[in-house]
Amino acid sequence: MMLKTRKARDNLWAGFFLAPQLIGLLLFTIGPVVFAFVISFMEWNIGSKAEWIGTENYQEQWSDPLFWKVLGNTVQFAIMYIPLTLIGALIVALLLNLKVKGRTVFRTMFFMPVVTSTVAVALVWSWMYNPDYGLINAALSVIGVEGPGWLTSTTWALPSVVILAVWQGIGYNMILFLAGLQSVSPQLYEAARIDGANTWQRFRSITLPMISPTTFFILIMLLINAFQVFNEPYMMTKGGPANETNVIVLHIYQTAFQFFQMGAASSLAFTLFFIILIFTLIQFKFSKWVNYDA
Amino acid sequence: MHKRPLSATIAIYAVLVVGAIIMTVPFLWMLSTSLKVPGEIFTFPPKWVPDPIVFENFPRAWNALPFDLAYINSLKIAVFVTVGTLLTCSMAGYAFAKISFTGSRIIFILILATMMIPNQVTLVPVYMIFSELNWIDTHWPLMIPPVLGNAFGVFLLRQFIAGIPNELEDAAEIDGCNRLQVYFKIILPNAKPALAALAIFTFMGTWNNFLGPLIYLHSEHLFTIPLLISSFQGLYTTDWTLLMAASTISLIPVIGVYLMAQKYFVEGITLSGLKG
Numbered sequence: 001m002m003l004k005t006r007k008a009r010d011n012l013w014a015g016f017f018l019a020p021q022l023i024g025l026l027l028f029t030i031g032p033v034v035f036a037f038v039i040s041f042m043e044w045n046i047g048s049k050a051e052w053i054g055t056e057n058y059q060e061q062w063s064d065p066l067f068w069k070v071l072g073n074t075v076q077f078a079i080m081y082i083p084l085t086l087i088g089a090l091i092v093a094l095l096l097n098l099k100v101k102g103r104t105v106f107r108t109m110f111f112m113p114v115v116t117s118t119v120a121v122a123l124v125w126s127w128m129y130n131p132d133y134g135l136i137n138a139a140l141s142v143i144g145v146e147g148p149g150w151l152t153s154t155t156w157a158l159p160s161v162v163i164l165a166v167w168q169g170i171g172y173n174m175i176l177f178l179a180g181l182q183s184v185s186p187q188l189y190e191a192a193r194i195d196g197a198n199t200w201q202r203f204r205s206i207t208l209p210m211i212s213p214t215t216f217f218i219l220i221m222l223l224i225n226a227f228q229v230f231n232e233p234y235m236m237t238k239g240g241p242a243n244e245t246n247v248i249v250l251h252i253y254q255t256a257f258q259f260f261q262m263g264a265a266s267s268l269a270f271t272l273f274f275i276i277l278i279f280t281l282i283q284f285k286f287s288k289w290v291n292y293d294a
Numbered sequence: 295m296h297k298r299p300l301s302a303t304i305a306i307y308a309v310l311v312v313g314a315i316i317m318t319v320p321f322l323w324m325l326s327t328s329l330k331v332p333g334e335i336f337t338f339p340p341k342w343v344p345d346p347i348v349f350e351n352f353p354r355a356w357n358a359l360p361f362d363l364a365y366i367n368s369l370k371i372a373v374f375v376t377v378g379t380l381l382t383c384s385m386a387g388y389a390f391a392k393i394s395f396t397g398s399r400i401i402f403i404l405i406l407a408t409m410m411i412p413n414q415v416t417l418v419p420v421y422m423i424f425s426e427l428n429w430i431d432t433h434w435p436l437m438i439p440p441v442l443g444n445a446f447g448v449f450l451l452r453q454f455i456a457g458i459p460n461e462l463e464d465a466a467e468i469d470g471c472n473r474l475q476v477y478f479k480i481i482l483p484n485a486k487p488a489l490a491a492l493a494i495f496t497f498m499g500t501w502n503n504f505l506g507p508l509i510y511l512h513s514e515h516l517f518t519i520p521l522l523i524s525s526f527q528g529l530y531t532t533d534w535t536l537l538m539a540a541s542t543i544s545l546i547p548v549i550g551v552y553l554m555a556q557k558y559f560v561e562g563i564t565l566s567g568l569k570g
Contacts, residue, residue, distance in 0.1 A: 007394075007395075007396075010393050010394060010395050011395045011396055013389070013393055013395075013473045014389045014393045014395035014398070015395075016473075017385040017386060017388055017389035017393070017473075017477070018385070018386050018389045018401070020381075020382035020385065020386070020441070020442055021382050021383070021385070021386040021405065021442065021443065021444075021448055022386075022401070023442060024382070024439065024441070024442025024443035025404070025405060025408060025442075025443055027423075027439075027442065028416065028420055028439040028442060028443045029408045029411065029416060029443055030408070031419070032415075032416035032419035032420050032423070033411060033415055033416060033419075035419035035422075036415050036416060036418055036419045039418060039419065088313075091309065092310070092313055095306050095309060095310055096310070098298075098306060100306060100307070100310065105314075106310050106313075106314055107560070108553070108556055109314040109317050109318050110313065110314065110317050111552075111556070111559075111560070112317060112318065112321065112549065112552065113317055113320075115498055115548050115549065115551075115552040115559075116502075116545050116548055116549065117501070117502035117504070117519065117520045117523075117544065117545070117548065118502065118504065118520075119502075119504050119520035119521075119523050119524050120520070120523050120541040120544045120545050121320065121541075121545075123523065123527055123537055123538075123540075123541050124320045124321075124323065124324045124538065124541055125320060127323075127324075127327065127534050127537070127538065128320060128323060130534075132336075133335055133336055133338070133340065133534075135319070135323050135340060138338065138339050138340050141339070142339075167316070167317070167320075170317075171317070172563065175560055175563045175564065176563065176564075178564075179563075179564040224412070227412070228412055228413070228414065230504075230505055231504050231505070234504075235524065235527070248414075249414055252414050252417070253505070253509075256417065256418050256421075257421075257509055262418050262422070265417075265418050266415075266418050266419075269412070269414045269415040269417065269418065270415060272412055272414055272415070273411065273412055273414075273415050276410075276412060277410065280410070
């Protein structure tokens with residue numbers, strides 16, 4: 001009897017402490033997800049009456065060449081952004097994990113882009129990309145290369161957006177890698193040295209496996225970031241030229257808040273959700289290389 | 295200690311220095327441009343040190359748009375969201391870490407699962423909820439949902455609070471403290487490092503948020519800093535000295551806060567990113 005009242009009291013207290021987060025979860029996540037799923041089967045333009053149209057939104061969106069264009073751009077963005085950020089961050093972390101002078105200063109410099117708002121730094125990068133007076137083409141001209149009109153070129157606009165994203169993303173992931181590297185026991189390296197392993201062999205057979213959980217975590221987060229990229233293309237190109245930098249979230253934003261097609265936008269959002277889900281599951285499926293025994 | 299060959303040392307510093315230059319050049323270039331007279335940006339090759347150095351671009355940018363209001367708006371939203379998030383996340387974290395209640399595991403997994411859902415999915419329905427409430431073009435849509443829903447924060451604080459020794463709580467309970475008193479007197483003071491980490495993340499994330507203000511705010515007097523900068527771009531696409539002065543004005547507080555708090559910042563990331 002005593003136990004029962006204690007349990008009941010605990011339930012009440014838990015309810016009290018959880019209430020704000022649970023109410024938020026219901027009002028702003030679970031409820032809206034269900035709501036969005038329903039809307040995605042409706043023709044619902046702001047101002048008009050909602051009408052049930054089944055899977056028409058999905059069919060319409062998926063048969064729209066623009067959808068495949070923005071999906072392709074997003075995938076291209078991910079293919080460039082993920083490895084560049086991952087490898088860049090890992091290299092910097094490996095170097096800063098060594099005994100080098102001025103570690104704190106280097107760390108500060110690499111981290112500075114992380115804290116700044118994408119909107120402001122995108123503006124700065126747009127100016128650096130300026131074909132006639134920008135810093136980048138001026139630097140290229142020194143070595144005799146005539147730079148393109150970065151943000152107006154159909155070839156270079158997407159890579160230009162990627163470069164800004166990588167520049168801003170390296171610092172954060174570098175810190176995660178550093179934390180992972182510092183948890184690797186020095187004895188392991190010592191033992192490997194005694195066995196005569198060279199730097200590359202030690203990296204290959206100790207460092208990489210020991211930081212694999214960190215790498216896996218970073219990989220998944222980068223994938224999610226890549227599929228949700230919005231600020232950079234919005235600020236630098238508005239999706240242009242000729243939709244070359246138009247990505248899924250920008251497309252959703254335009255569909256919902258410029259054309260006010262809420263049903264169509266919801267079907268796009270769910271498509272994005274499933275794509276992210278599938279990619280994440282695939283990554284988990286092929287995560288045998290991740291070593292959690294550390 | 296194993297001595298590193300000189301060639302390796304040179305290579306290490308070369309990579310670090312080149313990398314660090316790439317990271318900082320955009321900021322220096324922004325500053326340099328913001329101190330030029332408009333005509334001077336069209337010289338080739340570009341000059342790093344402006345001649346003459348002019349400061350007029352700063353008052354010009356400041357007066358062209360309501361920067362002071364935007365600062366106040368951004369500050370108000372970020373402080374509200376940060377304080378609120380710390381409160382609600384530490385409450386939930388305490389419940390999950392220290393109270394055994396019915397359905398604890400399932401509710402915890404449910405909260406974690408919501409992290410998988412991209413924001414874009416809930417964007418439209420949440421917009422419609424706020425539209426029904428007549429909260430469009432107010433700050434509420436930017437302040438309420440983040441405070442009431444932060445799975446990452448709940449997870450971080452649960453992990454941390456679980457590590458606070460039970461003996462501390464037991465002692466407080468013997469002294470006659472109820473759960474609420476334990477939460478305020480034992481849990482909150484002992485969870486300071488995790489709270490600091492979450493505070494830094496939440497503040498920076500809210501301060502730099504762009505999509506939310508872009509969707510919800512229409513009146514200029516309500517604009518946050520990123521939204522103001524974005525609208526500035528549309529108005530002055532050709533006057534780069536002015537745009538760079540505006541960017542500088544908008545970045546000074548974040549960079550300043552970062553330089554002062556960088557130790558905690560890095561600890562915060564280490565703490566929250568991996569000690570899962």
